[in-house]
Amino acid sequence: MSLPQPVPPSWKDLGKSSNDLLGKDFPFQGVSLEVKTLTPSNVAFKVSGTRDTKSNLISGDIEAKFFNKAHGLVFTQTWTTSNILKTQVELENQIAKGVKLDLQTALTPDTGAKSALLTTTYKQPGLHTRAFLDVFKGPTFTADVVLGRDGFLFGGEASYNVTEGKISKYAAAVGYSAPEYAVTLHGLGNLTIFAASYYHRVSQDVEAGAKAVYDTRASPSGNVALEVGAKVFLDDAAAVKAKINNAGILGLSYTQALRPGVKTSFGLALDTQRLNDASAQGAHKLGVSFTFDG
Known part of the structure; x- marks a missing residue:
């Protein structure tokens, strides 16, 4: 008799293993610094x-997060260098088990621009569904659902514009997830963009993954994007990553845990088709990131 898996991932986390492998720890764009601290009174900065x-x-931001675990409440306040004030209120498992309410607002005092997104999440064994209401944009109602059984995943998403009275966006996905590997196929952008991703934990020290994106709206000569990558753990504190896409961009990274709570990553992007081009200096990128988690 088949049994539903505990709780499937949310719609946004379908294909997450491959996306993290190919996207995280590659600080190409410059120098970044992140510092996290937690006070005894359950306030995280x-x-x-x-x-x-x-x-x-x-660019940067400062964030303060207050936790009240007894009542399932999380309150987050963020202020960015773009002078945007963000507030998030999360309430989980209080109305019913598996139900989470999330309100995210943003205000720009200089221009008066504002946004508000109300999210309701419900998750149970074999089911993970969310509903969003974008109050000031449309308003637009968006819902997604992921069903899981025996490792197989089936998901869908749709957006409904209340003012126009029509569905403005829809997407679908299927996949299979096992402890050592995962495969996901997405149909996005009203089924005009198709993405396939693959992740494989080859061994305890080696991970590999790939992603292909086919855009039916692009020209026939360049409508497929392919990227493959791998990660190797050198020891418990260090790892290297490498990836390359069909445009010839090679990405390399090295991550080192200097001590508990302190991590640094170095990233290098090379345009392999212009290695000997003296004018291609801007095509190569180098960056570094530091994370302090206290």
């Missing part, structure tokens, strides 16, 4: 900043 190598612009 996070300060992060990034200096873009190309534009020399510095």
